[in-house]
Amino acid sequence: MERMILPHAAWRAREGLTKLCGVLGAAEGKVRFVGGAVRDTLLGIDVADVDLATTHSPERVIALLKDNDIKAVPTGLAHGTITAVLPGGVPVEVTTLRSDVATDGRHATVAFTDDWQEDAARRDFTMNALYADPLTGKIFDYFGGIDDLAARRVRFIGDPLKRIAEDHLRILRFFRFHARFGDAPDQAGIDACTERANDLMALSRERIAAELVRLLVAVHAVRVVELMIERRIFAPVLPEIDSAARLARLAAREAGAGIAPDPIRRLAALIPADTRVADDVGARLKLSKVERRRLISATEPVGEEPATVIGYRLGKALAIDRLLLSDRPESEAASLIDWEAPALPLTGGALVERGLRKGPEVATTLRLIEEQWIAEGFPDAARVERIADATVAQFLRASNSA
Template sequence: MKLDPAAWFDRPGIRHLLDTLDATDGACRFVGGAVRDLALGSDISDLDLSTRFVPTEVIDRLTAAGIKSVPTGLAHGTITAITSGTVVEVTTLRADLATDGRRATVAFTDDWAADASRRDFTINALYADPLTGEVSDPAGQGLADLDARRVRFIGDPLVRIAEDHLRILRFFRFYARFGQGAPDAPALAACTARANDLMALSRERIAYELMNLLGLPDPVSTLAIMIDHGIFRPVLPEITDSAPLAALILAERQANIPADSLRRLAALLPRDPLIAEKIASRLKMSLKDRKRLAQAVDPTNFGSPQAHAYRLGNTSAVDRLLIDARPADAASIATWELPRLPLGGGALIARGVPQGPLVAKTLQAIEQAWLDAGFPTGDLFDAIVAEAIARILGSA
């Protein structure tokens, strides 16, 4: 197979980088997604180069050529090259010396087949000559699997998973993105058998893979397989049904609102803010995301879509309304400009409300009545204010 090299030559600085890394002598090749996605006719996002040069020589060559280098993964041979604004991950060919399920100790090599054999899936072990676009398949199965849309581990799936437990979740993410038909049987069996290995991983790594999976166009059938095979049970036992996610994705499409991984995670959780908070904390999410997840699953109904937006903010209101299968309502407030209560405590004091707790109580009553009435202004708002003041003062 030959790819069109224009896909990477169109990017600024690429020719200079390839000259720097002796592409004409075959010292570097594009690898992974840059090859896989282009072969499938998809746009490529990240560029990864494999090279025979050891990291120190890569840095020396980049520096001499005036290309910025960042040692983002020096122990594993990865240098980030930044050339004319284009970012490329440059990694020395590697072979694993030892693995513990989370990280590997590697040795650098000049053997393309050795480098391919340590990768996870056959479709990720394809290399392309950067000048001619000629694709090589050292693992021997990648091109056939790519053509069949089959996601398979390289070699023994149990061995690959033992090397890095995160490959369990990566298998399902790649299957959801690229796979057709039933998942590869040996891979599925291995993931099922080793699901408990996920407990050894950091929750940040689990969250990263899960959110990437949920952000795909339609991961429902893959989620259903994962649930049926107990993949979530060791780390996220609260996820037991994919049907709410299917309903949410339908609502997103009906409302013409982009997919959102956090919202989709919320759809998979029980409608209990406390449980959502615990899960978000378990996954080491930010405080902002924890709050949003809890708001999304809260079953409280504020009535109108505008009331939801006013109480929760646009983003959380859209989450809640889509999860509640109210796509038209969600669409109506997605970009709605939130109104502000046109009154403050000082104005109430000027109207005779005594300073102290009664001011806050009166403001709350006015705000609720204003919200219930659909955020009126002018005479109608003045009437709401007068009625609330009279009622609060009369009961004081």
């Protein structure tokens, strides 16, 4: 990747971005694009978030933005980050150049600097330490990130063990980035992550979960998870993950069905098909209530009912999870992609009009009608009316004879 000029990309024309860069001193070299936007543009990948690095202090950034009618939100003032809000509410993070004063594996104390290379040196991987001039597009590469991008190699800046000691989460970030971009494994990085895997125990489970769910849907997730299991990366925090076989099978079935990867579904494929294990893992990772319910559901058997019936009973997402994780044809899961659950064309009021009393007998009879409607494949309203007539008549006869 020899080109040292940032290619044109749609994100560079976002409304207000040129003004923001001008306000922050682009003409004087006081601000640069940094990180993912530069990396992904060089790789031809769509860019979501745009980050800027600047030599200005955070207080100066706030003052410049306010003086030029740009909304400034002090989202990470202690670490030098101000969020500038562009027209339409689009956020751009502006961070003052920094160096690490002290780290403990979870948090860092930083000092502000005006040295671009010093700022680059504290970043994790070479591909994330690329800067670009907003006016000329000139790329600044202090640690060989361009060559690593060309080789699709995720490589720590400097000593991998030191980088991991500064922030233990970099172990998971290394594998997540490798799953997204990597073709050529960096052996020194893999060895360092293996040696320091126990450091993951010091991290909050929320931070672990946040990295894991992003890793599991990456393009090379299966291959990288296999490597992580081989190197016992999961063992300290998720010992339940000891095989990627079900994940590999699931990924193939997702692709065959044309269904996008889902991190919770893929996590379910990595743990034993046991609801108690799923509940424990979900709690340990502090997943949301919805995510925990989904993880537990995905470990349950799918049953033998038609796919649409499963979809009606569970909801589309949970039904697709169970079908893809089962031995049933993947086409059944695919059939639910555009399927919308029908609504029973009958109300309790219609049963009262037929002579039932409000209360439990209406609810009971409505459930009986619904079950027959499901068993018959969700017939139309006319058929439901006939089912209702027959069911109510039978109920009333039984009541009268009692």
